[in-house]
Amino acid sequence: MRIEKCWFCSSAVYPGHGIQFVRNDAKIFRFCRSKCHKNFKMKRNPRKVKWTKAYRRLHGKDMTQDSTFEFERRRNRPERYDRNVTENTLKAIKTIDKVRSRRESKHIERRKKGKKGQQMREAVKELEQSISLVKAPAILREDPSLTLPKIMVKVSQAQESQRMEE
Amino acid sequence: MAAGLASKWSRVGRSLLGGLGNNLSNLLTTSHEMACNNSLSQQQRTFIQMRTVLKVVDNSGAKKVMCIQALKGKKGARLGDTIVASVKEAHPNGKVKKGKVVYGVVVRAAMQRGRCDGSEVKFDDNAVVLVDKQGQPIGTRVFGPVPHELRKKKHVKILTLAGHIA
Structure with a gap:
């Protein structure tokens, strides 16, 4: 028994679940549920559908490179049964899973943090650049309290005077 | 400025x-x-019934056959079933001539078929391999993928001739 991966959403296809489509060149497309099968029939690209694993990997939402992924690999050579090895593998699965979930949560945390800072910076920049759309530049020059106070602290007196001269 | x-x-x-x-x-x-x-x-795929035209995927000489009777099942034949068919198109100097009535095993069907574990399998097209009354294939080669369910139907010869087994 083998737990396959869904062609569309890359989730696990357990035995007895889903449908598989065999193309005439003998390529097998496995689907975990009718949702994925229907999306395939609609000729959707899994890289462009937001809920699939492929999209999330492509857009840096999920962790892509990690040593824990190395354990989950397709092996076509059957392993000779050994009770000890099986026992150790079963133990290892739990720890590996724990490590991976921790790393994934950390990855998501890091990703969210980076986005927040960037958004803030972008917002500040936009405000700085296009405040003239809301208030005329002449008024701004007269009443500097309308601009961001942060920027007011940053800008030194000498620069201010220079800009006025221009 | x-x-x-x-x-x-x-x-x-x-x-x-x-x-x-x-x-x-x-x-x-x-x-x-x-x-x-x-x-x-896509259109709703259904049984292989009277007047269904199927592709012949062996080197018996026939190109297209039309189903005239399904040997099992009230509604029609499915993947792995045997049908009686009449040859509609044939190569000029093959074993099978146009207009002959032949037996064939459905090796690919566009309608999905349940597997023994509960999942389903479907193919690109409807294809048939011509056999004699004893169930021995007429041709010596089989093209494209065939399902492993043929073993259960005692068509081991077709499985050995096939290149890909899905």
């Missing part, structure tokens, strides 16, 4: 316009995709 202001203005304007344009194009593409999907919606 004036020049700087003008450039800022133009940049803002462009970004605004660009945003609008993107939104518009997105809308257009989505609607177009929807239309495509509606027109491309």
Whole structure:
């Protein structure tokens, strides 16, 4: 028994679940549920559908490179049964899973943090650049309290005077 | 100063316009995709019944056969069933001539068929391998993928001739 991966959403296809489509060149497309099968029939690209694993990997939402992924690999050579090895593998699965979930949560945390800072910076920049759309530049020059106070602290007196001269 | 202001203005304007344009194009593409999907919606695949034309995927000489009787099942034949067919198209000097009545095993069917574990399998097209009354294949080669369920139906010879087993 083998737990396959869904062609569309890359989730696990357990035995007895889903449908598989065999193309005439003998390529097998496995689907975990009718949702994925229907999306395939609609000729959707899994890289462009937001809920699939492929999209999330492509857009840096999920962790892509990690040593824990190395354990989950397709092996076509059957392993000779050994009770000890099986026992150790079963133990290892739990720890590996724990490590991976921790790393994934950390990855998501890091990703969210980076986005927040960037958004803030972008917002500040936009405000700085296009405040003239809301208030005329002449008024701004007269009443500097309308601009961001942060920027007011940053800008030194000498620069201010220079800009006025221009 | 004036020049700087003008450039800022133009940049803002462009970004605004660009945003609008993107939104518009997105809308257009989505609607177009929807239309495509509606027109491309696939037909309901059903049993292989009387007057179903099937491709012949061996080197017996026939190209296309038309089903005239399913030997099992009230509604028609499915993947792995045997049918009686009449040859509609044939190669000029093959074993099987046009107009002959032949037996065939359905090796590929577009209608899905349940597997022993509960999952389902379906193929690209409807294809048949011609056999004699004893169930021995007439040709010596089989093209394309065939399902492993043929073993259960005692068509081991077809399985050994086939290149890909799905």
